[in-house]
Amino acid sequence: MESGIGAPRFSKPATALLVTVVGAISFFLVRILRQVLRRRDLERLHGCEKLPNEDDRFRYDFFGIAKTIELAFHFQRRTSLEYTNALFTRYGETYVSHLIGYRLIFTHNRENIQHLLSAAFADFDSSxxxxxxxxxxxxxxxxxxxxxxxxxxxxxxxxxxxxxxxxxxxxxxxxxxxxxxxxxxxxxxxxxxxxxxxxxxxxxxxxxxxxxxxxxxxxxxxxxxxxxxxxxxxxxxxxxxxxxxxxxxxxxxxxxxxxxxxxxxxxxxxxxxxxxxxxxxxxxxxxxxxxxxxxxxxxxxxxxxxxxxxxxxxxxxxxxxxxxxxxxxxxxxxxxxxxxxxxxxxxxxxxxxxxxxxxxxxxxxxxxxxxxxxxxxxxxxxxxxxxxxxxxxxxxxxxxxxxxxxxxxxVFSTWARHRLGNDFGEHPxxxxxxxxxxxxxxxxxxxxxxxxxxxxxxxxxxxxxxxxxx
The missing domain is CATH 1.10.630.10 (Cytochrome P450)
Incomplete structure (x- = not known):
């Protein structure tokens, strides 16, 4: 007579489902790990460093909601351009931010804009x-x-x-x-x-x-x-x-x-x-x-x-x-x-x-x-x-x-490049x-x-x- 106490038994369909789920999770974890390691090697190869991060103003805004509200506020007041120029002045010509799950890089750097539009044109889509x-x-x-x-x-x-x-x-x-x-x-x-x-x-x-x-x-x-x-x-x-x-x-x-x-x-x-x-x-x-x-x-x-x-x-x-x-x-x-x-x-x-x-x-x-x-x-x-x-x-x-x-x-700013850049001489x-x-x-x-x-x-x-x- 078998005891009712001991390791739980699973039916064959349940066992197959469990193996499938564990396998899928393992596959995605390995894939993510390989991607992280590959990107780390890429950064090391090209001497990459971290961007200034606007998130220091929104330390606990993990989903970028506060940033989204701030953007909407300035859009309604028609001060979006002054707002973005002020952020460039604070963080530099290029910085990173987060907006409702999206990672956004803002730039008005001339070399970066050339990279986007010409040198690495095939790496970026607009559609x-x-x-x-x-x-x-x-x-x-x-x-x-x-x-x-x-x-x-x-x-x-x-x-x-x-x-x-x-x-x-x-x-x-x-x-x-x-x-x-x-x-x-x-x-x-x-x-x-x-x-x-x-x-x-x-x-x-x-x-x-x-x-x-x-x-x-x-x-x-x-x-x-x-x-x-x-x-x-x-x-x-x-x-x-x-x-x-x-x-x-x-x-x-x-x-x-x-x-x-x-x-x-x-x-x-x-x-x-x-x-x-x-x-x-x-x-x-x-x-x-x-x-x-x-x-x-x-x-x-x-x-x-x-x-x-x-x-x-x-x-x-x-x-x-x-x-x-x-x-x-x-x-x-x-x-x-x-x-x-x-x-x-x-x-x-x-x-x-x-x-x-x-x-x-x-x-x-x-x-x-x-x-x-x-x-x-x-x-x-x-x-x-x-x-x-x-x-x-x-x-x-x-x-x-x-x-x-x-x-x-x-996101690249023509407005900021033309007004904050050093391409056009004095008093741009x-x-x-x-x-x-x-x-x-x-x-x-x-x-x-x-x-x-x-x-x-x-x-x-x-x-x-x-x-x-x-």
């Missing part, structure tokens, strides 16, 4: 961060892609923007500018210049990308175009807000955003259908289309729509630059007089030609200084798809290499266009369009003004 933001409006656009699909889409955009004289209609731009001037009140009365310049940029960009302007500056704008303008503005604002909020974006309702995305895509799809059909008709007739910059080789309408919307979503670079320009000029009468005199000396009082645009030296200086102080994209980020070594940021002096682990998010916070008489738009620390393979295709628009000084 994991951008895809959730842009998926609803451009599911197959350049902002949601990586790898071969991204290269294909980018190549098509570059080919369409490469010949500026075919793409940009100077006479059309002049007509839109005259519409803008009609919104400027007489007798030096105050008005909302920012909303007007954003409408101007939208009129020019829709003419470029859709073949037809939405006439945002026209008081008789149609209801359909007005609705598209409203939807596009809402989509862009929501994308920017969600980009700053990070994981907190999931706490907001998506219904109005999805509705605006759907209506905007429907409008652009209608325009795309018309443009594609017109292009095919012209090709059959042996006529090369000159207008409508998105009329490349026989593309599907859905692809046309994604690419057109990608251009329109990025059109804030024009509005931001013009807004910054008017703000800076309003603060410096000396530059206004010098700028006006240089334009009259070069062009006179008639509309400019393409050749004359390349001779506007002081205009180049002013525009580059505005883009330095007011870049269209102030913060950008990449996700490491593998372990990578950033060249700077570690150790007491901040000059030692640092290990970026796979899955880390690296000041508006001083003359500094560009000795500087070049291709200099490493100047990144309003980013650098490397993912540099903004719109960079070609400024190439005619970007002749470097001797």
């Amino acid at each position: 994991p961060l951008r895809r959730p933001l842009f998926q609803s409006i451009t599911p197959h656009g350049i902002f949601t892609l990586d790898g071969a699909d991204w290269k294909k889409s980018r190549g098509q955009l570059y080919s369409r923007l490469s010949d500026l004289r075919r793409v940009i209609d100077l006479e059309g731009c002049e007509r839109h500018f005259q519409s803008f001037l009609r919104h400027v009140p007489p007798d030096n009365q105050a008005f909302d210049v920012q909303s007007c310049v954003f409408a101007l940029s939208l009129d020019i960009q829709t003419q470029l990308s859709l073949g037809e302007s939405i006439n945002a500056l026209d008081p008789c704008q149609s209801a359909e175009k007005k609705q598209f303008q409203s939807d596009l503005l809402h989509v862009k604002e929501r994308i920017v807000q969600d980009g700053f909020r990070g994981p907190l974006r999931h706490l907001r309702s998506d219904w109005t955003f999805i509705r605006s995305c759907r209506r905007a895509r429907e409008y652009v799809t209608t325009q795309a259908t018309r443009e594609v059909q017109q292009r095919r008709h012209q090709e059959k007739a042996g006529v090369h289309a000159v207008r409508g910059a998105i009329n490349a080789q026989a593309e599907e309408i859905s692809q046309f729509t994604d690419q057109a919307l990608s251009i329109l979503l990025a059109n804030d670079s024009i509005g931001t630059t013009l807004s910054g320009l008017f703000y800076c000029l309003s603060q410096d009468e000396r530059v206004v007089h010098k700028l006006r005199a240089s334009i009259i000396d070069t062009i006179g009082l008639t509309p400019p030609t393409w050749n004359q645009l390349g001779s506007l030296g002081y205009v180049r200086c002013v525009l580059h200084e505005v883009m330095r102080l007011f870049p269209a994209v102030v913060l950008n980020a990449r996700v490491a798809n593998k372990d990578s070594i950033m060249p700077s940021g570690g150790g007491l002096n901040g000059h030692a290499p640092v290990l970026v682990e796979a899955g880390d998010i690296v 916070q000041a508006f001083y266009p003359e500094r560009w008489e000795q500087l070049c738009g291709d200099m490493p620390g100047f990144i309003p369009f980013n650098k490397g393979p993912r540099a903004c295709p719109g960079r070609t628009v400024f190439s005619s003004l970007d002749d470097c000084p001797d």
Whole structure:
């Protein structure tokens, strides 16, 4: 007779389950241990040191909740840029923080930014961060892609923007500018210049990308175009807000955003259908289309729509630059007089030609200084798809290499690089266009369009003004 006391007995299925669980746990523990040892060897090989850690302010905030609340507070008060610059001043050009389970590395170091955008481009992806933001409006656009699909889409955009004289209609731009001037009140009365310049940029960009302007500056704008303008503005604002909020974006309702995305895509799809059909008709007739910059080789309408919307979503670079320009000029009468005199000396009082645009030296200086102080994209980020070594940021002096682990998010600040860096001479916070008489738009620390393979295709628009000084 067997005793009821002793070691417990397990059925065969229970024993098999136990062995499986123990084996799985052991496998993952060994895998983690090997990863830790491999990373330790990698750090030793490259002489890596630890980054300054912002967590010293949140010692018991193990999940990064306090940091998240602090970020949300500054975002609501519109002090995010001053806040991040203050942290760079405190911790150095590169530091690490944690945000709701994510490890974030913040940097405005020139070498680190070059590493992200060029030297180690293949080690970092942007679509994991951008895809959730842009998926609803451009599911197959350049902002949601990586790898071969991204290269294909980018190549098509570059080919369409490469010949500026075919793409940009100077006479059309002049007509839109005259519409803008009609919104400027007489007798030096105050008005909302920012909303007007954003409408101007939208009129020019829709003419470029859709073949037809939405006439945002026209008081008789149609209801359909007005609705598209409203939807596009809402989509862009929501994308920017969600980009700053990070994981907190999931706490907001998506219904109005999805509705605006759907209506905007429907409008652009209608325009795309018309443009594609017109292009095919012209090709059959042996006529090369000159207008409508998105009329490349026989593309599907859905692809046309994604690419057109990608251009329109990025059109804030024009509005931001013009807004910054008017703000800076309003603060410096000396530059206004010098700028006006240089334009009259070069062009006179008639509309400019393409050749004359390349001779506007002081205009180049002013525009580059505005883009330095007011870049269209102030913060950008990449996700490491593998372990990578950033060249700077570690150790007491901040000059030692640092290990970026796979899955880390690296946030780089164009705003801080342009205002806190030592690339631009004395007083980098000041508006001083003359500094560009000795500087070049291709200099490493100047990144309003980013650098490397993912540099903004719109960079070609400024190439005619970007002749470097001797």
